[in-house]
Amino acid sequence: MAKIVAWADHRSAVFGRRKRARQERWQFMRSSTPVEIPVAEGAPVKALELQYERYQGEWGRSPKQTVSIVFEGLDGALRHTMRLQDQRPVTPDLLHDPNAWRFAQYWPFEKAVDLKGDILPDEAVAIAQMADISRDGREWQQARAARVASDLMMHEGNLWKRDSEPVWRVQMQAGKGIVDYGRANTTKSGAFIFRIDQQTAANDLAKQLTLKGRPKLNSMRVAHLDSAYLTVPEAGATLETAAMALRSNLRKLMSHRKVAEELKPFEQSLLSAWASGDTADVIAALQTLLRVYDGIYDPRYDDRNSHSPSEALCSWSVLLQIGLEANLIPTTLPGETTIGRLDEVADDGLAELGMDL
Known part of the structure; x- marks a missing residue:
């Protein structure tokens, strides 16, 4: 496959003491990193179309209209064209243009400008201002630039970005099984992931999860599908997905030192259970961790969740147990799965730089 090389400008940092300064601090600068971008073979096609009905005007008093979502x-892979705020297509040369940073919603990367919008000093200028550099974060940040660019592809001179694949997310709330439309790469809440062409299986699991009332099923339907562009595994969510989702929810809570000290032994128990490969032991360790989390939770730790996670505890317990009985969770964990990487590699790199997401 043909490839082009483009230069991507982004924010980088070094830690050290500037000339005539007494203390060490972070110095931000603009770095340019060469990235390889493949050239698309063939023309784009309509790979997926979802449809749902909604009222045109006042709810219940006007006719419904059909709304389509096309990928x-x-x-x-599923992709969409990258555009600036004025809807102009993004070309590879704009990755090197600091005045075009407003397309950053498609380029999840440190911008090459400061908080005021001013262009940061060039890397050579910033380092020349340093008298002593004790730590340098450029190598990791340049590797991240290459990883972010791996989702890009050029077609007819414009850049396309890989779309996160839509899926059905099955979870449990207030004793009811719920089927939500979401994205495959989100791990913020516990849910079983089903491919977009497995809506029937998602509905069946939601019915099993419902303890009272009726399940809430999604009324969206698949109008067109080309399975060649789907990459999410056909099997339901694994236990690894559940554990990573739980860890994601605990990240902010763990940032408080006293809470982290209290939860750390139970995290170690989870790691030990995971190493044993026995699913029942892992589920028990997860539920124990949730009970401790529920006991020390304080809404002040997280403004987004102002309620106690007691309900979430019940939901997780039922979700995991039914998932095990429905063969959505393997009895024995595959050898290639790991829970040791509790945080993404990007988080580790930011921690090394003294920053956090």
């Missing part, structure tokens, strides 16, 4: 497929 384009390009070179084996």
Whole structure:
């Protein structure tokens, strides 16, 4: 496959003492990193179309209209064109243009400008201002630039970005099984993931999860599908997904030292259970961790969740147990799964730089 090389400008940092300064601090600068971008083979096609009905005007007093969500497929993946705020397509040369940073919603990366919008000093200028550099974060940040660019592809001179694949997310709230439309790469809440073409299986699991009332099923339907552009595994969510989702929810709570000290032994128990490969032991360790979490939770730790996670505890317990009985969770964990990488590699790199997400 043909590839082009483009230069991507982004924010980088070094830690050290500036000239005539007494204390060490972070010095931000603009770095340029070469990235390889493949050129698409063939023209984009309509790979997926979802439809749902909604009222045109006042709810219940006007006719419904059909709304379509269309995903384009390009070179084996769902993709969309990158555009600036004025809807102009993004070209590879704009990755090197500090005045075009407003397309950053498609480029999840440190911008090459400061908080006021001013262009940061060039890397050579910033380092020349340093008298002593004790730690340098450029190598990791440049590797991240290359990783972010791996989702890009050029077609007819414009950049396309890989779309996160839509899926059905099955979870439990207030004793009811719920089927939500979401994205495959989100781990913020506990849910079983089903591929977009497995809506029937998602509905069946939601019915099993419902302890009272009726399940809440999604009324969205798949109008067109080309399975060649779907990459999410056909099997339901694994226990690893559940554990990573739980760890994601605990990250902010763990940032408080006293809470982290209290939860750390139970995290170690989870790691030990995971190493044993026995699913029942892992589920028990997860539920124990949730009970401790529920006992020390304080809404002040997280403004987004102002309620106690007692309900979430019940939901997780039922969700995991039914998932095990429905063969959505393997009895024995595969050898390649790991829970040791509790945080993403990007988080580790930011921690090394003295920053956090």
